[in-house]
Amino acid sequence: MQHALDDTKALLRHLIAFPTVSTDSNLAMIEFLADRLEGVGAKVEVHADPSGTKANLFATLGPEVDGGILLSGHSDVVPVADQDWTTDPFEMVERDGRLYGRGTCDMKGFIAAAVAMAPFYAEKVKDRPIHFAFTHDEETGCLGAQALAQVLRAQGVRPGVAIIGEPTLMRIIEGHKGCYEYTTHFTGLEGHGSGPDRGVNAVEYAVRYVGRLLELKEQLKARAPAQGRFDPPWTTINTGALVGGVAHNVIPGKARVDWEMRPVQAGDADFVKDDLHHYCTHTLLPAMRAVMPEADIVTEVIGEVDGLIPADENEARDIVAELTGANGADTVAFGTEAGIFQALGMSAVVCGPGSIEQAHKPDEYLALDQLEECLVMLERLGAKLGA
Structure with missing residues (x-):
């Protein structure tokens, strides 16, 4: 676990250094992630928006069949202008068990953890593929996820489960409003x-x-x-x-x-x-x-x-409960991209490291123990893929 944590922190440091404020390009970060995933054998697709300055990434490890598990996160962050930061927001700083920087909890921490686990998944994956979806412009209307949904629908790509790693303190969230x-x-x-x-x-x-x-x-x-x-x-x-x-x-x-x-x-x-x-x-x-x-x-x-509608039968909830040991699922007031994936026919939950209370604020941080909990969940997911 220490090796996975060190890799994730190193990755997160790179991701924080990309100033992917929603008004600006995210291409450099997407290209960086594409290189990392291609390096472990993933099939990677990058889909640019009409302006050519932003893009979504969709990658797959394993067979190209229906029913895969999707790990999803947005690459964009909110602005830092007029916020009173005590450190450079685009340089990750580790202090007192916390990782500080814009996007650490919302939500580059989850992206870094998922990509850090990709080599492990590449070794373990068998009949059920694992997908990675990293989108643009979530903070300004989930524009990237909506565009990606159109691509997946047109291509006939049908993952079965979506785990959206927004900061929930690793609680399972099965519903939120539109x-x-x-x-x-x-x-x-x-x-x-x-x-x-x-x-x-x-x-x-x-x-x-x-x-x-x-x-x-x-x-x-x-x-x-x-x-x-x-x-x-x-x-x-x-x-x-x-x-x-x-x-x-x-x-x-x-x-x-x-x-x-x-x-x-x-x-x-x-x-x-x-x-x-x-x-x-x-x-x-x-x-x-x-x-x-x-x-x-x-x-x-x-x-x-669209919101994420709680469902009586939800494979995503059941899988994440098995991985985390959680006994129940909650709803939240804030919105995510989960409803977009649910509308494509996937079961979906939101579960990720960090607290929404830290998102969008100066000195945004992700607690290390939260990142470790996330890595435990993702490691168990890899073991499940290999079972």
Whole structure:
């Protein structure tokens, strides 16, 4: 185990040195991981995004058959700008039983552990393949995982189990809400503040739209499923920003509302979107266009990521419980890529080293004992592959 830990720490040091903030390229890190996996005999595919500056990696050890086990992690990290770090965020520092650096727990620690175990898996794998999926742009809408899902579907690649190594303190997570993010743009008519009826006040219509969101927010509480396991058990709506206007005495012609909902069931998302469409079409837009026919309300989809739905039968949960000795599984509030893999027909769980409480913060760290627990799980997985 000490050898595996040393290899993982060395790998993690390399991964932290790649500044894969979501706004920047992840190609250097993906190429580095591709070289490591190809070196142990994995079949590696790298799929670039349309810009050519980012890519997903999908690799396989073992036979090209259905039912494999997928280890998944995202390569991107959140920005460090305006955060008060005591060390260089892109240089891993080991201190007091912790590994500090941007992405140590979210989630390059898991990626490093999985790749460090690849030589062991290459020796052990028999009839059931093991796959590695490392994606781009998870932090900005799970764009990479959604693109990878399209590739796997088109190629007919059908892994049976997905283990997503987000930081859960090595608890098994079998469910989380979806995350649907939107920006709604309002186009009105500017004018002098002394004549409000001669303009179309985009901010005022945006405020009315937010009012509707607040009404829906309350209605969703009554739609909570019986014996819901989430906290809170209903679909939530959050208004993140309302932006518009230039001066006290100018009728604002532009405004925008940034908002999100976190569905516990697909029907809730349809309920909200249908209601807002009806409200805009039959209430807000007729009033706006009575003054200016070109007035408009357009909702931009930033990302719609399905949740991970707890299932009575879940091979991924059962396997990870066997590997870790856990007696149960939980749900969490934060989102992951797990629902995307579940939608492809895989059983899926989230289980990885570190705490979500450390993610996205200055002086992000991964405790060494967490990394060791992860390596124990992954080592046992290798033994299972060879059984």
